[in-house]
Amino acid sequence: MSQGRSADCEVVVLGAGPYGLSAATYLKAKGVDVRIFGRPMAFWADKMPAGMLLRSPRVASNISDPAHRTTLDAFETSARVPPRAPVPLETFVEYGRWFQRQMLPGLDQREIASVNRNDNGFTVALEEGEVLHSRRVVIAGGIGPFQRLPPEFASLPPSQLSHCYQGCDVKAFPGRRVAVIGAGQSALECAALLHEAGAKVEVIAKIQELRWIGQHPWLHRLGPISSTCWFPMASSAAQKRHSHDGTLRHFCNSGRTRGGIDAG
Ligand SMILES: Cc1cc2nc3c(=O)[nH]c(=O)nc-3n(C[C@H](O)[C@H](O)[C@H](O)COP(=O)(O)OP(=O)(O)OC[C@H]3O[C@@H](n4cnc5c(N)ncnc54)[C@H](O)[C@@H]3O)c2cc1C
Numbered sequence: 001m002s003q004g005r006s007a008d009c010e011v012v013v014l015g016a017g018p019y020g021l022s023a024a025t026y027l028k029a030k031g032v033d034v035r036i037f038g039r040p041m042a043f044w045a046d047k048m049p050a051g052m053l054l055r056s057p058r059v060a061s062n063i064s065d066p067a068h069r070t071t072l073d074a075f076e077t078s079a080r081v082p083p084r085a086p087v088p089l090e091t092f093v094e095y096g097r098w099f100q101r102q103m104l105p106g107l108d109q110r111e112i113a114s115v116n117r118n119d120n121g122f123t124v125a126l127e128e129g130e131v132l133h134s135r136r137v138v139i140a141g142g143i144g145p146f147q148r149l150p151p152e153f154a155s156l157p158p159s160q161l162s163h164c165y166q167g168c169d170v171k172a173f174p175g176r177r178v179a180v181i182g183a184g185q186s187a188l189e190c191a192a193l194l195h196e197a198g199a200k201v202e203v204i205a206k207i208q209e210l211r212w213i214g215q216h217p218w219l220h221r222l223g224p225i226s227s228t229c230w231f232p233m234a235s236s237a238a239q240k241r242h243s244h245d246g247t248l249r250h251f252c253n254s255g256r257t258r259g260g261i262d263a264g
Contacts, residue, residue: 009033009134010136011027011034011135011136012115012124012134012137013035013036013037013140014037014115014137014138014140014141015037016037016038016040016100016104016107016109016140017038017041017042017043017096017140017142018041018063019142020138021040021063021099021100021104022063023138024107025064025065025103026064026065026066028103028104029066029067035106036104037109037110037111038111040097041092041097043142043143044096045093046167047164047165047167048089048167049089049164049167049168049170049190050193051089051196052089052189053087053088054089055185057086058072063095063096063099065099065103070099070102072087072091072092075095075098076095078098079098108126111126112125112127113126115139120133121133121136122136143165144165147166168194170193170196173194173198174197174199175198176199176200177202178194178199178200178201178202180201181204182205183203183205183207183210187205188210191203
């Protein structure tokens, strides 16, 4: 990589998701010379299934700033977006971008290519070759880089296989059979959205019970206490069948409450 112009700063924040935006805002408010890198809310905008509703209640979906001014409520008022609970994905993406414009207008959208220690801090190389020297680095790169594809699926072509962190265009599968492998939140969220979009969905997982984080409407309106309440619940409405190898198969042929397979 060619080494371009050098610049110094006190703190570099890698990643402009909710945590990176908030960390950089707090540092800036303390008068720290901070630079933040990355496309704002990129993981949420590009890698989550369209149509998703947030599972965190409204009160837990604020991006924190020291003065508590740039709240979700404040964004909705300013953008004339009707408040909804649960919060739609697109509202949260726009909220994060609005937060960035308000609090961190100097954000640099370039990717960081590498971070290496040097004698008095870190050498941070940007994608186009510019190199910065920073005393500290905050890594707020999210969970996207931890995508793992089990080797059993390695031989499948991209036309037949996608990982949920690559984003999921659920509208591309009406009438088609789709197997969703896994039983975590991403798997169940994708399965329910695919089902709503007309796909014939089967969830295949090596567990005995689905543990779904419930999305009870009242939980989203509880106020501050709701940020401490999470209710995993087993799905009973999706038909389930254990195959000979103990794999649990759920068929999404039941109704769905928004954000989850209907628990009936
Ligand atoms: C399907 C699904 C639903 C979820 N629902 C919720 C929910 O309702 N509520 C909730 O609180 N959490 C939810 N989560 C978890 C959510 O991903 C994290 O809570 C949240 O995104 C963490 O914020 P973050 O800023 O750490 O990461 P992210 O939002 O992932 O932001 C990290 C950013 O860093 C960027 N980045 C990475 N590497 C570099 C680099 N080298 N240079 C520059 N930029 C880089 C990425 O592009 C990304 O935009 C959900 C996750 C999934 C998968």
